[in-house]
Amino acid sequence: MKILFISANTLKMPYPVYPVGLDYVAGSLDSQYQSKIVDLNEFATLTELEEVIVEFTPDFIGISIRNIDNTDTTNCRAFLEEYKNLVRQIRKKSTARIILGGSGFTIFPIEFMQALDADYGIVGEGERLPLLLQALEKKTDVRNLPGVVVKETTDIVYGPYECETKRSFNPDSSHTKFYLSKGGMLNLQTKRGCPFHCVYCTYPHIEGSKMRFFPPPEIAQKARELQDAGAKYIFITDSAFNASYEHSIDVAKAFIDSGISIPWGGFFAPTTPPPDYFRLLADAGLSHVEFGTESLSDKMLASLQKPFVAKNVFTAHSIALQAGLNIAHYFLLGGPEENRKTLSETLNGVDKLEKSVFFFFCGIRIYPNTKLYEVALREGQITKGQNLLQPVFYRSPHITAQDIIQTVEEHAASRFNWIVGSGENKATRILPKLYDRGLTGPLWEHLIQ
Numbered sequence: 001m002k003i004l005f006i007s008a009n010t011l012k013m014p015y016p017v018y019p020v021g022l023d024y025v026a027g028s029l030d031s032q033y034q035s036k037i038v039d040l041n042e043f044a045t046l047t048e049l050e051e052v053i054v055e056f057t058p059d060f061i062g063i064s065i066r067n068i069d070n071t072d073t074t075n076c077r078a079f080l081e082e083y084k085n086l087v088r089q090i091r092k093k094s095t096a097r098i099i100l101g102g103s104g105f106t107i108f109p110i111e112f113m114q115a116l117d118a119d120y121g122i123v124g125e126g127e128r129l130p131l132l133l134q135a136l137e138k139k140t141d142v143r144n145l146p147g148v149v150v151k152e153t154t155d156i157v158y159g160p161y162e163c164e165t166k167r168s169f170n171p172d173s174s175h176t177k178f179y180l181s182k183g184g185m186l187n188l189q190t191k192r193g194c195p196f197h198c199v200y201c202t203y204p205h206i207e208g209s210k211m212r213f214f215p216p217p218e219i220a221q222k223a224r225e226l227q228d229a230g231a232k233y234i235f236i237t238d239s240a241f242n243a244s245y246e247h248s249i250d251v252a253k254a255f256i257d258s259g260i261s262i263p264w265g266g267f268f269a270p271t272t273p274p275p276d277y278f279r280l281l282a283d284a285g286l287s288h289v290e291f292g293t294e295s296l297s298d299k300m301l302a303s304l305q306k307p308f309v310a311k312n313v314f315t316a317h318s319i320a321l322q323a324g325l326n327i328a329h330y331f332l333l334g335g336p337e338e339n340r341k342t343l344s345e346t347l348n349g350v351d352k353l354e355k356s357v358f359f360f361f362c363g364i365r366i367y368p369n370t371k372l373y374e375v376a377l378r379e380g381q382i383t384k385g386q387n388l389l390q391p392v393f394y395r396s397p398h399i400t401a402q403d404i405i406q407t408v409e410e411h412a413a414s415r416f417n418w419i420v421g422s423g424e425n426k427a428t429r430i431l432p433k434l435y436d437r438g439l440t441g442p443l444w445e446h447l448i449q
């Protein structure tokens, strides 16, 4: 049986992202299945994809849906139409049954199934795919399989899948070569799940709230494979790499033991780390820390249910700085309780954080299965059953979105290292030139003054 996997994500900002999820899905299949991964980024037009489909003649086509939109109120881009077009082109060339999956799909499975008229979907971990394929082969009812969605599904029973994970990484595949030639960034997962409860966040729903750790020696072995394949930088895709200090330290030690010499980075929560934490990680190659800071007002941090207060942010920042790391902070403005005072507390606090880059997202996207969804529902900002596939952003009752954007943009105008939204304007001017010069990594450090 043949399965063609397609990564449908063509967003290249801030840089194209290697479809690591598909490595895991492909890795879950045994040798009775012949699988192939392609990435739309490899192709200049969909005609090239059609040629692959005609040649490979798959029985199933698995589409990985990562981004729904760019979650940027200042320059909103949604991708549903592109996905519809993709499915239309596939159907013209193939009778293969279409299976959807991916993090974006997991947030809106029913909406995507309907909008794309797919045959099946798998919510959450794609390692459940063999169960679906076996059931289809045996012609048994697939509707009761956890995580499996069909066109008629209205209710989803789903939880994290406690399974063996195997990443099938192929250094010679054409999509790997694409990422190696465009900046050389590949990615790595060290665990699944986030134990925190931030009100707006989809990650615990996508990956679960219980952390499931991969063994550090295996992670380091995979990092070594990426490095040997020619990767110049590794991004750790964990929700928050330091959600377990113990495990992240063990991973760093395993990197040192395995001779990982390329730089790496990831997302961190700005909680106060153990002494020497960032120094140890820096010794293991950590070069970039992306803090999910969101606000520097304690009132807002409490309202967003962040696992830290502003004081911890300053401490984590200075320890990371002392370890010589490049630091970025991400801010999420306009949540419940945001007002002029909390906003100015944040902006004044930002000015006290030295040598860093700041990304400001003004307006928080409302997602199902989050506490923010319940708040928005109570406040009448959305209605029950409303389709949120087209982005809807939460509005604080105490300050308008316009006010927030204007205030942040006024501050940002004279500061090169303040990026509003995904920063496509500033970034598109700079990043391609830097990549052309052979530089690698996230590159936002070049905005630090």
Ligand code: B12
Pocket: 009, 011, 012, 013, 014, 015, 016, 017, 018, 019, 020, 021, 022, 024, 025, 061, 062, 063, 064, 065, 066, 067, 068, 069, 070, 071, 072, 099, 100, 101, 102, 103, 104, 106, 121, 122, 124, 125, 126, 127, 129, 185, 186, 187, 189, 202, 203, 206, 207, 235, 236, 237, 238, 239, 422
């Ligand atoms: C790491 C990450 C990043 C990093 C990526 C760095 C890198 N080089 O890899 C950075 C910081 C660059 C980033 C940027 C962005 N991100 Co991001 N990111 C993530 C994060 C935390 C993890 C993604 C990941 O790699 N997971 C690990 C892999 C192994 O899991 P996976 O891909 O989900 O695959 C599993 C399943 O989904 C499933 N699966 C996957 N494909 C398929 C296919 C089939 C057929 C099946 C059956 C199953 C299946 O099986 C896999 C194995 O279990 C997710 C949130 C999350 N926790 O999922 C957000 C997330 C994917 N990002 C999101 C967004 C919006 C963005 C940005 C648009 C933000 C912005 N405005 O800049 C950009 C887009 C960048 C781009 N070019 O696409 C959203 C996407 C949903 C949405 N709202 O559109 C997410 C879900 C977060 C959220 N807000 O909810 N991101």
Ligand code: SF4
Pocket: 194, 195, 196, 197, 198, 201, 202, 203, 204, 239, 240, 269, 292
């Ligand atoms: S720490 Fe990060 S990943 Fe975890 S719930 Fe909060 S925002 Fe989400």
